[in-house]
Amino acid sequence: MNQDFDVNSAARNWRVEATPQPTPSQLVNEQFARDVLTLDQLKTRLSKSAYKSLQATAERGETLDPSIADTVALAMKTWAMEKGATHYTHWFQPLTGSTAEKHDSFLNPSGDGVAIMSFSGKELIQAEPDASSFPSGGLRATFEARGYTAWDPSSPAFIVRHANGATLCIPSVFASWKGEALDLKTPLLRSIEALNKAVSPALKLFGASEGTRVTSSLGAEQEYFLVAEEYYYRRPDLVMSGRTLFGAKPPRGQELEDHYFGAIPDRVLSFMTDAEMQLYALGIPVKTRHNEVAPGQFExxxxxxxxxxAADHQQLIMQVLRSTARKYGLVCLMHEKPFAGINGSGKHCNWSMATDAGENLLDPGDTPHENMQFLFFTSAVLKAVDEHQDLLRACVASASNDHRLGANEAPPAIISIFLGSELSDIFERLASGQGGRGKAAGLMGLGSRVLPEIPVHAGDRNRTSPFAFTGNKFEFRAVGSSQSISFPITVLNAIVADSVGQLTARLQAKLDGGTPLDTAVAEMVRETYTAHQRIVFDGDGYSSEWHEEAEKxxxxxxxxxxxxxxxxxxSAKNIALFGQLEILNERELAARQEIMYDIYFKTVNIEGETTEYMAQRQILPAALNYLAALKAVPEGSRAAAGVSQEVSAVADQLYDALQALREQNAALGGDEVHEKAHHMRDHVLPAMSEVRSAADKLExxxxxxxxxxxxxxxxxxxK
Structure with a gap:
């Protein structure tokens, strides 16, 4: 195989020519949300009463009126057919972490060679996929196959296009015949409602009007790698597991720090622009694109x-990136650590709370030390993160994310909060009884009169913190790049709802006792920060000193x-939390735990067997072939003898490591999935590491x- 030829082929394998792009006015007026059935579009297609009923459900969480289903279904079908759709699907998020869809045609034969295009309210509201064919963690068995998808009116329907047509996608939830959640969306919706129930009473104490509705808001940054198709399909490890199980350190990686924010290669920029146009049509407000730190990595x-x-849109972003990359002779890798020794990929979830009037409850304003509402909710977040470190770590746990956490700008496994110097100073002053504001933002002069003075944030940023305050939101940096954000956001909503509910009850008691609001809030913030300040850490999350301090x-x-x-x-604590908030019952939570064990086992098992295959069928033969070639060198060559001796020694090392891995792969560790998962972690992964060590030396x-x-x-x- 001529690897130089592969390089040329990979570099030239760009199959799409430039296509006209919309003007800015066209982008705003014609392109954005072109393929989304928004409420504004439904307003012109529904009766006034049907529209108001649907609006109340979508925007205020009121119970769906089933009597409007036929009317909405007709409007939805008509709109979809105008967009070229021939099929529809209930689009949902099973516990695989990705999305699922079963397409049905609008075409309905009516006899005598005649057909009509039909779509009923019953078909809109409910469909019936096979529940036993998805991960259920014991909630469904093979002989208990019935499950239902149900329309989620709070998320708009949309069109997905392909080369030969289009499909109407109806965002849905997925539940068992017994009504238990078999998906990631149902608990997320429940957690949003729990957050609203907890935060709305607190807002009333701060003077919010009756009926104010609260939800969580989110912006998720997606990191990914691009590799040439030419290479991807020559790597069984990338195809099977999404990451390289072998690969020697190259002479150059990210040491020069020249890729980050560098000029985007034309091929990649064309891919990005194409993907963005598709995302705009789906109403997804993508704002930023750039080179990330590692070579071949982007965001x-x-x-x-x-x-x-945002959770729906995040799934669509991954789907569009993957499908669009192929048009440019590239493959998009979402794995958290596709390449060893350089930055992995995360999905930084920027989370906040907002009212239906658009007020961000985590916006400190110009005088955060005087903003009692902001300090109250921020202290509630501190309490939530401290009391539920285990949940925050568990909700981002995966075999792939284990490779990423703890280095190369990824946060460590220890959960802590970065507040920044200004906010930390405010809390410290409140805790000590001083109050007031110490450190504050200002202006920075840049040393030249032609340059403007720029506003300076009062606090720095911390790339090693798993949970960082970043001006008007918290950035949960530990979420993995391949992961659905639905469960992490469900957990965030849940723990903050629990915390706000407890603090609101305590604040109400102080107010009932005659304490003025500002005084009562200041006392609450001081008490809460003092009780939970151990979770606040603004230093280097990678240092050994921090690990020792955090634990001991x-x-x-x-x-x-x-x-x-x-x-x-x-745990009993977490069962009680999810149960009291009516987000997950004990069986639903246990099912998710069981699935996480099962996915961990299967992921590492696939990697272990792929490592064995590649080492046995590709790498070891390459070493033996090279040894055979060296034997053809005339005797007396010290170079040939030396290289042969070295290669032979490492090949033997690879052979021995391979035999050990083969034994561990065959053993599996037991019959129960928990036993198998622990066997993978404790025995298969170390055996894989030994095989890789020898193979990378041979490379x-x-x-x-x-x-x-x-x-x-x-x-x-x-590229």
Whole structure:
């Protein structure tokens, strides 16, 4: 195999020519949300009463009136057919972490060779996929197959296009025949309602009008890698597991720090623009694109939306990025750590709370030390994160994220909060009884009269913090790039709802006792911060000193692996939390824990068997072929003898490691999924590491013409 030829092919494999792009006015007036059935569009297609009923459900969470279903279905079908759709699907988020869809045609034969296009209210509201064919964690067995998808009116329907047509997608939830949630969306919707129930009474104490509705808002930054198709399909590890299980460190990685925010390659920029146009048509407000830190790594980020819609949009972003990359001879990798030794990819979830009037409850304003409402809700977040470190770590736990957490700008497994110097100073002053404002923002002069003075934030940023305050929101940085954001946001909504509910009851008691509001809030903030200040850390999250301080002095959890974290998911505390808030009952929570164990086991098992296959069928033969070639060198060559001896020694090392891995792969560790998962972590992963160590040494020894795999040098830099 001629690897140089592969390089040329990979570099030239760009199949799409430039296409006309819309003007800015066309983008705003014609392109954005073109394929979304918004409430504004439904307003012109529904009767006034039907529209108001649907609006009340979509915007205020009121119970859906089933009598309007036929009217809405007709309007939806007519709109979809005008857009070229021939089929519809209930689009939902099963516990696989991705999305699912079963397409049905609008076409309905009516006899005598005649057909009509029909779509009823019953078909809109409910469909029936096979519940036993998705992960259920014991909620459904093979002989208990019935499950239902149900329309979610709070998220708009949309059109997904393909080369030969289009499909109407109806955002839906997925439940068992017994009504138990089999998806990620149902608990998210329940958690939004729980947050509203908890926060609205608190807002009333601060003077909010009756009926103010609260939801969580979210903007999720998506990091990803792009590699040439030419290389991807020559790497069984990328195809099977999404990450490279082998690969020697290249001479150059991200050391020069020249890729971050660098000029975007034309091929990549064309791909990004194409993807953005599709996302705009789907009403997804993507705002930012740029090169990320690692070579071959990039980022796309939308602005804030309601967290329910943001979760739908996040799934669509991943889907569009993956499908669009193929048009440009590229493959989009969402794995958290596709390449060892350089930055992995995360999905930073920027979370806040907002009212239906558009007020951000975590916006400090110009005088945060005087903004009692802001300080109240921020202290509630501190309490929530401190009391539920285990849940926050568990909700981002996966075999793939384990490889990412703890280095290269990814946060450590220890959950802590970064507040920044100004906010930390305000809380410290309140705790000490001083009050007032110490550090404050100002202006920075840049040393030249031609340059403007720029506003300076009063606090720095911290890339090593898993949960950081970033001006008017909290950034949950521990979420993995391949992960659905629905469960992490469900957890955030739940723990903050619980915390706000407790603090509101205590605040109400102080007010009932005659304490003025400002005084009562100041007391509450001081008490809460003093009780939970151990969770606040503004320093280096990677340092060994922090790890020792966090565990031994502060008593914080350090759940290093997925299995350490998932163990906590079914604790009595967490069962009570989700149960009291009516987000997940005990069976639903236990099912999710079981699925996380199962996915962990299967993920590592696939990686272990793929490692065995590649080492046995590709890498070891390459070493033996090179040794055979060296034997053809005339005797007396010290170079040939030396290289042969070195390659032979490492090949033997690979062979021995491979035998050990083969034994561990075959053993599985037991019959129960928990036993198998722990076997994967404790035995298979270390055995894989030994195989990789030897294989990566061989990559640096063997003639490149004989090496069977595209290298890091090629995959990371050929764009």
């Amino acid at each position: 796309i980020a939308p602005i804030f939306e309601n967290s329910n819609i 002095q502060r008593g914080l959890l350090n759940l290093r692996t997925t299995l350490d974290a998932v163990e906590h998911l079914g 640096n020894l063997i003639d490149s013409r004989l090496w069977p795999l595209p290298t890091y040098r090629q995959m990371l830099f050929v």
